[in-house]
Amino acid sequence: MIQAEIKSLLKEDISILIKIPNSGKHYLCDCGEASLLTVKEVQSISAIFISHTHIDHFSNFDGIFRHQIGSGEKVVICGPKNIHQQVESRLKSYTWNLIDEKAIEYEIREIVSEEEINIYTLRPPHWNLELAKAQNFLFEDEYVNVDFAILDHKTDSIAYLFKEKDSVSFNENISGFRKGKWVSELKTAFENNTADKEIEIEETVYKAGDLFHLLTRNAGYKLGVIMDHAADEGNYKKIRTVFGGADKVYIESFYKDTDQEFAKINYHSFASASGQIMNECQVKEAVPIHFSRRYTESDQAEIETAFYKAFHKN
Incomplete structure (x- = not known):
């Protein structure tokens, strides 16, 4: 189950870390003050979700970036209109003569509307924006997909919903069969809705659809962050x-x-x-x-x- 931790102190600017247990992968919601965020946690952040770029939600971006540069990883940044230009400006304000071009890559996803997401890339040392493509969804990886709402804060303020992927469990107690490789084959058929797929169990062949009753779909956990x-x-x-x-x-x-x-x-x-x-x-x-x-x-x-x-x- 995905988990969230507030990493800012009382009366300080907001920052929330979202963790995927047993994966070592984290996501960060807003870049306010984050005294409770460790360097190891920062280096495990694969995506940053910015609600809006008022100073109390964006001022610590440089501090986050400071501990990511040199990782060689691609980090996704999602945010409202013009987020690509604002990140570019922050990065170009420093001198990068000693940084290799493979030190890090940022993929910036600008939320133009509910249906239009512009994707840009930024790489050192020159940090020149490149428009890669446009798409109609914000973010999905092997653990979550992220939905959003564009709220009014006298500027666009993005509220994010992290939806853990559904899981499928095998009800061993009612199966009467020994577990084996066939269980994963059955789960794949269930997820792909291929009821006619043949599944061999203990030298007998069954139609997958006749075994679907042995499986249960478990809805993924939904965690939301609604800022200003x-x-x-x-x-x-x-x-x-x-x-x-x-x-x-x-x-x-x-x-x-x-x-x-x-x-x-x-x-x-x-x-x-x-x-x-x-x-x-x-x-x-x-x-x-x-x-x-x-x-x-x-x-x-x-x-x-x-x-x-x-x-x-x-």
């Missing part, structure tokens, strides 16, 4: 569409309810509004994050109380 967004119906409609029924969601709850006028002015959410939309999405577990730096620990407790009251409301 205005508390309005336009955003909520998009959130319901993408995050409905998610297992766990971290959601921005920047202001206390008593400061919701500030939330409106600054296109942020507030405690009970974030809790309410998670309730409407029927999310199994929701966590309020990213509180204004003006608040004390007691203010944070007030936000959390209002958030969970709205989230658990019948």
